[in-house]
Amino acid sequence: LNLKINTIYIGGGTPSILSAEEIKKLLDTIKENIVKGNYIKVNGLAMIDKFDSELTITSVKGIKKCEKFEENIRTDNEPLKRVELHCHTKMSDFDGVSSASDIINQAKNWGMDAIAITDHGNIQAFTEASHVKNPPKIIYGVEGYLVDDLKELVSNPADKTLDDGFIVFDIETTGFSPFNDKIIEIGAVKMKGKEIIDTFSTFVNPEIPIPENIVELTSITDFMVQDSETIEKVLPEFLEFCKDTVLVAHNAKFDIGFITQKAKELSLEFQPSSIDTLPLAKILIPDLKGFGLAKIVKHYDIKLDNHHRAVDDAQATAEILQKFINQILSKGIYTLKEINEQLQPNIQNAETQNVIILVKNQEGLKAIYELVSRSHVEFFGKKRPRIPKSLLSGMRKDLLLCSSTTLSERNAGELVNLYTHGTDLNEIEEKADYYDYFEIQPVSNYADLEKEISVSEIHKMNKYFYNLAKKLNKPIVATGDAHYLEEREFLNRNVLLMGGGNLWKTETENGKKYKIYDRKLYFRTTEEMLEEFKYLGEEIAYEVVVENTHVINSLIEKVRPIPEGFFPPEIEGAEDEVREITYKKLEELYGKNIDISLKERVEKELNAIINNGFAVLYLTAQKL
16 A cells, blocks of 8 residues: 555644654654554545555545554465365456455465356456466366357247247236245136136235335235235146146246246146247347336337236237237248247347356367457447357367356356256256266355355255256365455455446345345355355365365366467558658658768667567558
């Protein structure tokens, strides 16, 4: 920290007149105490200096010598250290806190063999990482935003056509978790052509109080549902209403996920054909700014008086579906299978899934450079550089892929997203086979999601992924998803998130307030990670924290992100042209009879430029 003392206040803030001797004595006292090894407290204004952009303390009002204090310096005392395979630097825009060099040096101080750098969507930390002196092996990677452009728009299309009819439905719930929350209303309309031929609408008694924020959102109160049937009675009736029909919902992964989970809890069969109008909207009306139900309703001038009431939302979605069907039919598409075959997702608008991509070798480095470059140039949309799954699949030979277990309002890996939305486990297994290895994260990484997913459910989820990895014969590793070095720095990250517009505002009694992320995404030692996963049992915890991280490390070669040597740009004839321009200018200034000393000086300068490969740069500057 730079301490710039440009103003000193004496006494209680009132001006004082000091003699030259008193000022000298005061300055001598300051100099005696502000020396290396001393601990002092400073009262002043902390700010970024406008000239050197360094953090400084100015307008110092007080300097006080104090007792020695030191942070609790953590050490890694395990004989074999783990390898962190999911780590962010401050190049993860408005998200990561620590520099690449600080993170790598921490890993080196702890005696770790390797550490991965996996920033969100970019590889800008590679340069700094490559300049750290005597580092452990650096694994270069990225946490990319994957768009599944191979995903089918219609799930389980069977042999159904657009004339077979649909059931458009919507549910209201006590929260967002299909595991912990309850359904409080189901509304559905049965369509045949343009006609609504039947409806299903009922409250469901959740047998728990409805949260206040849900009451405000839906206007459904405890009094309204208290005499209704419970889900045990309502769900079989709804599934019978939907039998042998295509289900349609807006953001269907939420509604279908809830119904799937509740059906599973009641041992009911539920594997429907389904269409999600959300990705359809992104394809058919791509220029719309926002694809929530209210936005689409406004776009088509559809009446919706009671948004967030199930049957009203279902009827509005049914009208939207009819307009979509007209557009689809105009393209010569008549069956649900043809929708999957002929309608391509709009990559710039599509939902993204976080994927960890690690470089295996030098060829893999070239692949990740191309992926990241094209994600920014060709597929950038909605503030994110997107990687199409079709592109990644064709370039994965020298890469290792892992579905991130990041889980938040805006970011989620494919597998954890499917699991937390109650997706059928057979489908998760089918999707999981795409990845080379799996990861699980500590419970405290989900600390701010306790209302959506409980600690016991996180334990259950991580055990499920461990067993799935064993079944598919793939490694599974425990990662920290580190965004900063020390636990206390979570507040620093919250400041960054707020600055980047990534903190969600929540309603409180005193108005709107920023939601603070309590998740602990600090760089953990091996002992700390083993403690986090002790619920798996000591052997399994050691396997995922230590052994398997070394397995992944062993699959990766040391690579150089920047090759050794000097690589100036090349243009054919550049050297001759620079020489010609130089002598032409020389003649303009001194005539044709040029003194030999001038020629010698010019040749010395030209040789320095041309022989060191700078001719193209000088030529480019000349033409500009």
